[in-house]
Amino acid sequence: MSDLCSDEIEQQIIRAYVQLVFAAENTAGIRTTLVARFCSFEVRLSELPDASVLQDLPPFWLEIYSHATRSTVDSLGCFEFDEAELAMAVELVLKARHCRELYH
Numbered sequence: 001m002s003d004l005c006s007d008e009i010e011q012q013i014i015r016a017y018v019q020l021v022f023a024a025e026n027t028a029g030i031r032t033t034l035v036a037r038f039c040s041f042e043v044r045l046s047e048l049p050d051a052s053v054l055q056d057l058p059p060f061w062l063e064i065y066s067h068a069t070r071s072t073v074d075s076l077g078c079f080e081f082d083e084a085e086l087a088m089a090v091e092l093v094l095k096a097r098h099c100r101e102l103y104h
Helices: 006-022 050-054 083-103
Strands: 031-038 041-047 060-066 071-078
Touching: 006 031, 006 041, 006 083, 031 083, 041 083, 060 083, 071 083
Parallel strands: none
Antiparallel strands: 031 041, 041 060, 060 071
């Protein structure tokens, strides 16, 4: 996945969005699926439970997770993956790929 262009990353994000329907909920009611993996970095897409929408939180969250530090490096909340949000999501995946190049 290291040579992906923006269009391919966008398609991967959309596929992950569709896969959320089939993902099991954790104990907090959050569904999560993998978008991309770059060595010890993962980009994950999560869907929060309906109650979070009532608190004006975006229902979808992309996060860069580092297995090396066991922490979230960066994240992005999205409401509907319109054109602007999808472009920001692609940038987040590109950032994860860049992190991999910096640390590996």
